[in-house]
């Protein structure tokens with residue numbers, strides 16, 4: 001039985017910042033951001049939207065009423081939740097009108113949690129092949145104004161419907177994992193922004209990739225020729241490229257060229273969105289599926305990394321006719337119709353927050369699943 005991604009879509013907010021503007025405002029050569037980090041634009045979220053808005057909007061693009069009746073689990077992978085107790089999944093389950101006898105929960109391990117959610121979905125469907133699982137990987141990457149991580153911010157959500165009749169990708173049961181207790185990026189309670197040792201996180205990321213790659217070679221007896229493409233967690237698009245280049249001493253020049261071309265196809269959306277934390281790997285996957293020339297039976301390798309740290313390498317098989325089930329046009333329209341922010345607008349949007357004094361407020365964001373108000377610290381969403 002094949003189990004995997006039946007449908008997949010992303011959502012990003014309607015605003016972005018151009019990285020040249022950010023570079024000039026911070027007194028940095030724009031090439032550092034465009035070439036050195038590989039980022040052209042950065043998605044920005046108004047305070048009237050959150051991961052629930054993003055996740056519900058992404059899922060809404062792919063779910064039919066029939067899907068909603070068959071979904072047994074809603075899993076949200078995130079590190080940007082606004083509640084330490086109630087999960088975003090329960091609210092998304094409600095907003096999307098999914099059948100009530102479902103399990104809804106949220107999981108966390110930095111940028112790795114979306115992958116855990118996907119693999120849990122796979123395991124559940126193996127035991128319940130006639131049901132479906134909705135997986136959402138949603139985050140708001142915020143490091144702070146004028147911080148070292150500022151150019152690697154962004155936000156968005158990816159929604160995936162997992163079933164035993166996957167129309168897009170079948171997940172192979174071949175994961176290899178690696179855990180290492182390290183403080184490269186963490187956000188203790190009470191901190192609005194993460195604490196981060198950026199250069200250490202780069203090193204651990206690359207080192208972890210090479211470790212799971214070697215483990216994959218050992219356990220699954222596979223090498224680079226077995227993959228039509230390799231996709232990576234993309235905190236910024238240069239990061240995965242640095243890890244990929246870590247393989248070059250062990251593969252031919254021709255092979256390196258082939259993989260680098262696929263890598264470029266997998267980062268087109270991320271260059272325009274920035275960091276989705278746990279959704280980044282899957283935004284890269286969508287970019288590859290929608291902008292590359294894959295054929296049925298192709299194997300795609302996926303490297304997932306979450307600081308702290310946990311990594312996983314696994315693979316998926318491209319399904320026949322997958323291209324007919326993508327929502328490429330909606331994705332292009334979403335990216336193209338966004339409003340560009342000036343630096344003062346960006347800084348204002350960045351700093352504005354939902355009030356937390358328990359009083360009642362109404363807001364003026366009419367967009368789908370946006371927060372239209374708050375009362376007694378309960379966010380009220382448009383639907």
Ligand code: COA
Nearest residue numbers: 029031032035036037148149152196198199201202205235
């Ligand atoms: N033109 C072209 N490239 C330039 C440049 C210029 N004018 N100036 C600098 N660069 C290149 C550097 O050579 C470097 O490339 P390399 O990594 O291939 O060597 C790249 O731009 C980044 O420069 P660096 O000096 O390392 O940037 P930084 O000290 O500002 O740190 C991060 C970059 C990513 C570490 C920082 O943004 C950060 O901490 N981000 C958050 C953490 C994160 O994203 N971690 C990723 C793993 S999860």
